Structures are given as C-alpha cells and as structure tokens.
Amino acid sequence: MKQIYCDNGSTSFPKAPGLGEAIGKHIDFNGYNISRGGYRKAYSLEGEIIEAREALCRLFHCTDPKNVIFTPGATIGLNMVLKGLLKKGDHVITTSMEHNAVVRPLTQLEKEGVLWSEAQCDAQGRLNVEEIRKLIRPETKLVLAIHGSNVCGTLIPIKEIGSICKETEIFFCVDASQTAGSAFIDMEECCADALIAPGHKALLGPQGIGIVLLSKRMAGAMKPLFSGGTGSASDKEEMPELLPDKFQPGTLNIPGIIGLKHAVDFIEKEGLAAIIEKKQRITDAFLEEVSNMKGVRLAGLPSGGGRCAVVSLDFVNLDNAEAAFTLENEFGIMTRCGLHCAPHAHKTLGTFPQGTVRFSFGYFNTMLDIRLAAGALNRILSSR
Numbered sequence: 398m399k400q401i402y403c404d405n406g407s408t409s410f411p412k413a414p415g416l417g418e419a420i421g422k423h424i425d426f427n428g429y430n431i432s433r434g435g436y437r438k439a440y441s442l443e444g445e446i447i448e449a450r451e452a453l454c455r456l457f458h459c460t461d462p463k464n465v466i467f468t469p470g471a472t473i474g475l476n477m478v479l480k481g482l483l484k485k486g487d488h489v490i491t492t493s494m495e496h497n498a499v500v501r502p503l504t505q506l507e508k509e510g511v512l513w514s515e516a517q518c519d520a521q522g523r524l525n526v527e528e529i530r531k532l533i534r535p536e537t538k539l540v541l542a543i544h545g546s547n548v549c550g551t552l553i554p555i556k557e558i559g560s561i562c563k564e565t566e567i568f569f570c571v572d573a574s575q576t577a578g579s580a581f582i583d584m585e586e587c588c589a590d591a592l593i594a595p596g597h598k599a600l601l602g603p604q605g606i607g608i609v610l611l612s613k614r615m616a617g618a619m620k621p622l623f624s625g626g627t628g629s630a631s632d633k634e635e636m637p638e639l640l641p642d643k644f645q646p647g648t649l650n651i652p653g654i655i656g657l658k659h660a661v662d663f664i665e666k667e668g669l670a671a672i673i674e675k676k677q678r679i680t681d682a683f684l685e686e687v688s689n690m691k692g693v694r695l696a697g698l699p700s701g702g703g704r705c706a707v708v709s710l711d712f713v714n715l716d717n718a719e720a721a722f723t724l725e726n727e728f729g730i731m732t733r734c735g736l737h738c739a740p741h742a743h744k745t746l747g748t749f750p751q752g753t754v755r756f757s758f759g760y761f762n763t764m765l766d767i768r769l770a771a772g773a774l775n776r777i778l779s780s781r
C-alpha cells in the first residue's frame with residue numbers, strides 16, 4: 398500500500414533533498430566547535446554559521462544576521478521572548494488561535510502577575526484587527542500572534558497588526574511556525590520585533606533547531622532566559638549584551654544549523670513563490686474535494702485565499718480518532734487527530750473537545766496524494 402504523509406504541520410517529511418548527507422558530512426568531517434577554538438577549521442565553520450544567518454535574513458527580511466538567534470525549536474524561542482520580555486504588571490495581547498507553546502508559558506506568567514488578553518477570532522479563525530486595538534491599554538507591552546493556524550490553516554493579518562503595534566509603540570511577535578518556508582514573511586514590512594519558527598516544518602530542516610529573529614529594540618529590551626559561556630567577554634560574570642551571544646549561551650546545535658542552512662538553500666533554489674504556488678494548488682484541490690462530501694465538517698476557510706496548507710475535518714457520524722486510524726490502516730494515509738496542542742483554537746472553531754482529523758500538506762505532496770486521500774475519505778464516509 399502506498400504511504401501518503403499528510404502530517405507536515407507536525408514536521409515536514411521528506412525533508413530537503415540531501416539533508417541527511419549534508420549533516421552527516423559535517424559531523425564526520427567538520428564537527429568542530431565555533432567561538433571557542435583559535436584554529437582555521439573553527440574560523441571557517443564560524444563562517445558557515447554566519448552564512449546560515451545571512452540566508453535566514455534574506456528569507457525573512459531581517460536586517461542584521463547578528464539578530465538571528467538559534468534555538469532548539471519554536472517552543473523554546475517563544476518561551477525566550479515571553480519570559481525574557483514580560484514582567485509583573487505588563488499586559489500582553491494574543492489571538493484566540495494560539496498554540497500551547499504560547500498558552501502555557503503565558504498561563505505560567507499570569508501566576509507571576511503578567512496580564513493577558515485574547516483577541517477573539519471568528520468561527521473560521523479569522524481576526525478582525527480592530528479586536529486587537531480594542532484590547533490595548535497603557536500597560537500593553539506585547540502583541541503576539543500566530544501567523545497560520547496549526548489547526549485550520551487560517552492566516553492572521555500580521556501586516557495590519559504590525560502597523561497598529563508600530564503606531565502604538567508596542568512590541569510585536571509573530572509565531573510563524575506553520576508559515577515559515579511556505580509564505581512570504583517580511584519582518585520589516587510587518588514591523589515584527591520577533592519572528593519565531595521551528596526549522597523542521599516547512600523550512601524542511603531537521604528537528605532540534607529553530608530560530609528567533611529579533612529587532613534591535615526587542616533584543617535590547619529582552620533579558621536572556623538562559624546564561625552561561627559564550628566564548629566572548631569571558632572575564633564578565635554577566636551575559637554580554639553583544640548579539641547573538643546575549644541569547645545563545647553554551648555550545649550550539651551546529652549540525653542542526655548546517656542542516657537548516659542546507660534546507661534554506663534548497664528553498665531559495667526552488668523559489669519560495671514556486672513552493673507557495675504548489676502547496677496552494679494542492680490545498681485548493683483537497684478543499685474542492687472535501688466541499689462535495691457529506692458527513693464531514695471543514696473547520697476553517699473553505700477556499701484557498703487567506704489560509705495555509707493545513708486542513709481540519711470533523712466527522713459527523715464517526716469518531717475522529719477512528720477515522721484517522723482507518724485512513725492509515727486501510728489507505729496508508731498519515732494524518733493527525735485530536736486537539737493539535739491548541740485547545741483555544743478548537744474552542745474558537747467549535748471543535749472542542751472532540752478535535753479534528755488534520756491533513757497538513759507539504760511541498761512534496763502530489764495531486765495523486767490528494768486524489769487518493771479524497772477517495773479514501775469518500776470510501777470511509779459511504780461505509781457509514
């Protein structure tokens with residue numbers, strides 16, 4: 398049976414062609430450290446890491462490669478920004494579509510006196526930015542918004558939110574976990590002070606590496622959540638203010654960065670526009686098929702515009718977990734079932750507590766995958 402992977406919202410698979418080889422080659426032939434060794438191999442490896450920062454700056458229009466902070470993933474990056482910036486009495490605004498990677502750190506921070514409001518999205522996950530404006534108060538320090546919903550794919554208008562934040566001098570942070578590598582994101586254009594993404598989803602890199610891109614003012618305002626050796630200013634007991642060192646103590650995940658650079662090179666070579674166009678075409682085709690099906694409810698927007706390649710279905714007469722099990726067991730189709738770590742989003746969409754069966758498409762899915770997935774869904778639905 399052909400295996401069809403439709404869980405790219407969780408992690409992309411396959412990854413960028415040649416990724417394993419690139420990482421393996423680094424480990425086997427070039428596995429030195431950086432910022433610590435005073436020899437040529439270490440300096441030349443440092444150059445490769447700088448090239449990775451530069452490639453990420455090109456992709457997201459971040460102004461300074463030194464403001465690219467490597468993290469173990471988006472979750473750690475979100476914790477670094479939230480816990481590094483907010484203190485007792487500060488107010489933060491998010492949307493009602495956020496992932497637990499935001500909800501849980503904020504629930505912790507609330508216990509320490511941070512104030513938090515959620516701007517309500519509609520039943521398809523769309524945000525009217527005026528909902529953000531209404532919640533702003535004198536103590537508001539940060540607006541944090543998910544860019545693309547990991548539950549239903551709906552996009553949040555980050556450019557419009559960014560201009561409100563710029564006008565009101567509030568920090569703006571974007572969780573681009575579902576869109577980095579599959580949408581045009583221009584940090585400058587959307588006035589983002591922090592852009593956070595994992596390397597292993599649409600960026601097509603390995604697990605264990607993520608990025609936080611910071612504006613100069615955000616880097617100055619945040620305190621480092623972790624501290625330790627940086628190989629710089631070693632006579633000082635405080636963390637250096639110098640970037641990226643301020644936020645990067647300890648030895649970095651260099652194989653992960655080398656892998657991420659390889660993946661970003663692939664994206665640049667294919668062209669982001671071509672990647673977006675292909676994923677859009679595949680998602681549109683799946684949405685079209687689903688629109689004719691009886692017995693499933695689509696959570697989120699029914700057509701292509703304003704959404705990314707994440708599609709969630711709620712089965713009317715069948716348990717969602719049973720549907721996901723049958724999809725894999727009888728048709729080889731791998732999806733994800735449940736709440737997708739985003740209970741607030743499901744409450745917004747009306748799919749709590751049952752959750753949904755999520756199909757999330759990647760660059761390597763094909764039209765044949767869509768036809769087979771639609772055929773499988775029709776077979777399952779007609780047997781009920």
Ligand SMILES: Cc1ncc(COP(=O)(O)O)c(C=O)c1O
Nearest residue numbers: 470471472496498547574575595
């Ligand atoms: C919207 C969103 N934010 C944050 C995360 C956390 O990413 P990671 O698990 O790579 O840290 C995810 C992962 O699914 C996500 O979809």
